[in-house]
Amino acid sequence: MYLDQRALTRAGIHDPLLRESYEYCRRLLVAIGDGKDIWRGSLFLPPERRPHMWAVYGFGRHVDEMSEVAIETGAGRTQFADWCTTAMADLESGYSCEPSVRALIHTLRTWDIGPEPARKYLDAYLMDQNVTEYSTFVDLLSHLRLLSVEPFHMVIAVMGPTSRPTGPEAEAAALALYLTNLIRDVAEDQQLGRTYLPLEDLDRFGVAREDLARGPMTPAVRELVKFEVDRAHALYERGAGLPDLLHPQCRSLVRASLMFYRSYLAEIERRDYDVLTAKPCIGRAHMARMALRLGIPLFMSRTHRSGTGAAPARHWEGAACS
Incomplete structure (x- = not known):
């Protein structure tokens, strides 16, 4: 945990809410599937790059898990689509109350990346809800x-x-x-x-x-x-x-x-x-x-x-x- 907190500081991430957003992404990686391997791998990156990897992969894990639940239950498809629509709007505005999106927005701005890759990623998951072959x-x-x-x-x-x-x-x-x-x-x-x-x-x-x-x-x-x-x-x-x-x-x-x-x-x-x-x-x-x-x-x-x-x-x- 000390190394993770140190990485946030080295990356210039000082705002408490933003730090918690990155920590949320890190916890998603540690808790879900083989995400723990991604987090372990991030330890070999320079500390100032490490949280940004959590943001990209943590956002991806969050979307993937919600998509799986929506596909398995069927009942959550509309809710998942609404979440993606809101996330896309947040990526455009540069402001979000959802922790994984908030951290990703910060990472995109930090490394001068446009929102297009994240939007296309969400499009792919929305497509996955209906296309099965x-x-x-x-x-x-x-x-x-x-x-x-x-x-x-x-x-x-x-x-x-x-x-x-x-x-x-x-x-x-x-x-x-x-x-x-x-x-x-x-x-x-x-x-x-x-x-x-x-x-x-x-x-x-x-x-x-x-x-x-x-x-x-x-x-x-x-x-x-x-x-x-x-x-x-x-x-x-x-x-x-x-x-x-x-x-x-x-x-x-x-x-x-x-x-x-x-x-x-x-x-x-x-x-x-x-x-x-x-x-x-x-x-x-x-x-x-x-x-x-x-x-x-x-x-x-x-x-x-x-x-x-x-x-x-x-x-x-x-x-x-x-």
Whole structure:
């Protein structure tokens, strides 16, 4: 907790309400799903950048959780849509009484990011309430560009590109990460009535949508999953140069993140592409090996900070709700 409070101070965030908004985002990460890994990863960033990562990912977690509840219950869809409409208006006005939106607005202003990526992210989740399948990979890519690439631009802005624009590498990396999640969660999503793998791919391998629900693997499903895993590997290769385009203090963390998520693909391959009988996960032994491999670079990145380019462009603490 001390390090987190110190990070808020180092980031120039002094207003009590704004500090609580960032802390709210941090708590969302620690409490929900694999968000704790995101928070742990943020500890390897310079303190002045750390809270802004909480804001981007905390906002994303909040939206994702509300969307899941709305889809599962059905009754909350109107409420979720109303929340998104209000959040979009707040992003435009630069003022919000909702903690995760308030923190994100401050982060966007601090790093001179427009509200468009956050608006497109909300659009993608609103679309997700009604669209449950995608006919082609091109259709899926259009959705994923809103859902993963746009928010990833916010992350990259906080990471501080230092050489040339990161567009192609950032897009490929963002798509690779999200496609990995879709492959890993295919059975879980199918049980919720959503088929994210393109229907043209299912048809190519003779797979019916109900074949993707939790249950025994078939040769056709294995071939389908292998096809999608190979597609994700190709995206990781296209995005492999992204860390070198970021601020030196942030490169090791991004390399670690890409390696961690790509290891899910290796685990799926080890299981002979079985993603139905059990959800693929990364074992503790493998995580320990990755930590040993990346621990020294991460530690050096965290402790030997030059200070050049470390501070955000400017700070903004918006009005507090009364």
